[in-house]
Amino acid sequence: xxDMSASANLAMxxxxxxAKELDENKVTxxxxxxxxxxxxxxxxxxxxxxxxxxMGRVNFEEEPEPETIAPRKQAAGGSA
Numbered sequence: 847x848x849d850m851s852a853s854a855n856l857a858m859x860x861x862x863x864x865a866k867e868l869d870e871n872k873v874t875x876x877x878x879x880x881x882x883x884x885x886x887x888x889x890x891x892x893x894x895x896x897x898x899x900x901m902g903r904v905n906f907e908e909e910p911e912p913e914t915i916a917p918r919k920q921a922a923g924g925s926a
Contacts, residue, residue, distance in 0.1 A: 875883075
């Protein structure tokens with residue numbers, strides 16, 4: 847495991863030196879930020895597509911409320 851720590855430390859020193867070369871007044875998300883945003887957008891699109899497919903499969907028929915059933919039966923001549 848010491849190799850992992852040493853390689854992480856080496857990587858961080860390279861990133862820190864690259865960060866010093868950047869203009870401090872102009873920082874952009876870069877390619878990594880775009881890729882993360884694009885992955886999130888594709889994930890949301892796939893979730894919405896799946897949700898629409900599942901909602902289309904739902905077979906739901908709403909029962910009328912009991913208050914509306916009683917007057918209809920009385921009007922038809924039935925007993926409530």
